[in-house]
Amino acid sequence: MAKGKPGIDIERCKGCALCIEACPEKILKMSESFNRQGQPYTICFEPERCTSCMSCAIICPDSAIRIWRYVAV
Amino acid sequence: MRNEDADVKLVYSMPESLVDRPNHYCPGCGHGIIHKLLTQAIDELEIREKTIFIAPVGCSVLAYFYIDVDGCEAAHGRAPAVATGLKRVHKDKVIISYQGDGDLLAIGTAETIHAANRGENITVIFVNNAIYGMTGGQMAPTSLASQKTKTSPYGRDPADVGQPIRACELLNTLEAPVFIERCAVNNVKNILKTRKAIKKVVQNQVLNIGYSFVEILSMCPTGWGMTPQRAVEWIDEAMIPYYPLGNFRKKESDHV
Ligand SMILES: Cc1ncc(C[n+]2csc(CCOP(=O)(O)OP(=O)(O)O)c2C)c(N)n1
Ligand code: SF4
Ligand code: SF4
Ligand code: SF4
Numbered sequence: 001m002a003k004g005k006p007g008i009d010i011e012r013c014k015g016c017a018l019c020i021e022a023c024p025e026k027i028l029k030m031s032e033s034f035n036r037q038g039q040p041y042t043i044c045f046e047p048e049r050c051t052s053c054m055s056c057a058i059i060c061p062d063s064a065i066r067i068w069r070y071v072a073v
Numbered sequence: 074m075r076n077e078d079a080d081v082k083l084v085y086s087m088p089e090s091l092v093d094r095p096n097h098y099c100p101g102c103g104h105g106i107i108h109k110l111l112t113q114a115i116d117e118l119e120i121r122e123k124t125i126f127i128a129p130v131g132c133s134v135l136a137y138f139y140i141d142v143d144g145c146e147a148a149h150g151r152a153p154a155v156a157t158g159l160k161r162v163h164k165d166k167v168i169i170s171y172q173g174d175g176d177l178l179a180i181g182t183a184e185t186i187h188a189a190n191r192g193e194n195i196t197v198i199f200v201n202n203a204i205y206g207m208t209g210g211q212m213a214p215t216s217l218a219s220q221k222t223k224t225s226p227y228g229r230d231p232a233d234v235g236q237p238i239r240a241c242e243l244l245n246t247l248e249a250p251v252f253i254e255r256c257a258v259n260n261v262k263n264i265l266k267t268r269k270a271i272k273k274v275v276q277n278q279v280l281n282i283g284y285s286f287v288e289i290l291s292m293c294p295t296g297w298g299m300t301p302q303r304a305v306e307w308i309d310e311a312m313i314p315y316y317p318l319g320n321f322r323k324k325e326s327d328h329v
Contacts, residue, residue, distance in 0.1 A: 004084070016101035016294075016301040022261050039100070055261045057085040061105025062096065066086045070079035 004052025004069040006044050012064035013041035019056035019065060025049045028056060088112035090121050090141045097135060101301025103291025104133050106258045107200060107267070111169070112140055114272040118279060124167045125159055127152045131173035132206040132293075150181025153188035156195040167278050171198045175205045178214040178238050185240075189284055192249030196274045197286045199240055202293035203312060210296040214238045217311055222296075237315065241288050245321045251283040253322040257290035259308035263318070270320075282324070290316060 006028075013035065019042055020028045027046040035041050042064075044050065057065040087093060090112035098104050115121050124142040128134055130149035137144035143166075147155040152170040160168045177185050177199050188195065204222055205211040212222040212229055215237050219228035229237070241255045252274055256267035267289055274285035290312050292304040299307060 003079075004081075012095055014100035018101055018301055018305065021302060021305070037095075052084060054085045058261050058264055059106065061098065061100075061102055061109075063087045063091060063105070063109060067084050068081045069084045071082050073080045 001051050002069050003048075003050065004067055005047045005050050006056055007066040007068060008042050008044065009064045009066075010035050010041040010043075011037070012062050013039065014062055014064075015039035015041055016061065017042070018059045018061070022055040022059045024053060024055060025051060088116050090115045092139050092141050094138065096139055098132065099293075099295040101292055101294045101304060102132070102206075103202060103258045103289070103293070104136075104200065106264060107198070107271075107289055107291060108133075108136065108139055110258075110264070110268045110271045111171070111198065111275075113268065114275050115140075115142065117272065118276060120167050120275070120279060123165060124169060125163070127155055127159075127168065127170045129170075129172040129176040130207070131176050131200075133171060133173065133200065134207065136171060150176050150179070151184055152176065152181065153184040153193070153195070153197065156197075157188055157191070157193045160193060160195050167196070167275065169196045169198065169275065172200065173206065174199070174201050174203065174213040174215040175208075175211075178240055182214075186244070186247070189244050189250050189286065190247045192251075192284045194278055194281055194283050195285075196278050197284075198271065198274065199286065199288040200291045201240070201288050201312075201316065202291045202296065203237075204293050204296040206293045206296045210298075215240075215316075217315055220311075239316060241286070241316075241321045244286055249284055250286055250322055251324040252277055252285035252287075252320075254286075254320045255288040255290070255316060255318050257308055257313065257318055259290065259292060259305040266318075288316075290318075 052069040
């Protein structure tokens, strides 16, 4: 399975948590601190388990997530 | 674990036609997802320079701040009439009418039905969130039976105000539309199907096939008084049983 990592723009995130539900690996959670909008934001607590499936990014209404995939060279 | 010989490639990022600025939508609002799908389609079809986006009245009234194409604002409900005029004068442009349920099925019912019946070569994207979002959560023509809203505090009573209107089924009684489909954006699988349908309704216009309509069941956590998590479930539990997903009409062109 492909490996990768999410890049989360915490200032864009509104804390809706839709990505947390959508992640099949269950490696996303809400932060305990707040961003400049006063919202909690998503963090990835175990990026090494990310499969770069893009589910979190696809459902994010605020385009706060980018996905990188590791490719062998 | 990361392989030492691995390189890193960006596989998902914002569509180019989506403006890089935070949107004003509430947390978990479906409009943001739909804007992303529409701009992905515009990018893939390479039509950014010839698209005219018509913003409606509703929460997406400022959508032209986010979608980086030419645009026009229509009065509440009038978007299909504005689209008709724009398309008849600018036949080489791609005209996209984006409308909520209050806009498309209440104040704009006449424009909706007649533009479809004339078979105008336009694209209509209908965001059905079963409520008037912008004005604070009043009952819409698509609010479900017994759904509580600001103007139906005891729940919608169909004996009093009629049954919720199914737009796809209604338009499917007309001859002229070439494509009618209902989708949803409440989970990744449904979003991927919506992505295909949005691309199709835009592409049909590029290929001059004719009037194409997509209805998208979309979350309005604020208007529904729900968390975003509960709102995505509510689409499965309450909306989809009444508004079944799927394609209603798909006419292919003779000359493609
Ligand atoms: C002629 C006119 N009548 C009424 C209004 C008030 N109004 C603004 S938005 C809206 C309804 C919005 O609901 P919908 O179209 O479902 O879009 P949403 O906000 O849910 O995305 C209404 C009635 C208006 N702006 N103009
Ligand atoms: S890309 Fe997939 S596995 Fe990785 S964080 Fe997002 S949803 Fe989870
Ligand atoms: S889906 Fe987007 S806005 Fe919502 S919590 Fe996740 S990153 Fe934040
Ligand atoms: S009121 Fe509803 S439709 Fe409007 S931005 Fe908020 S969640 Fe979206």
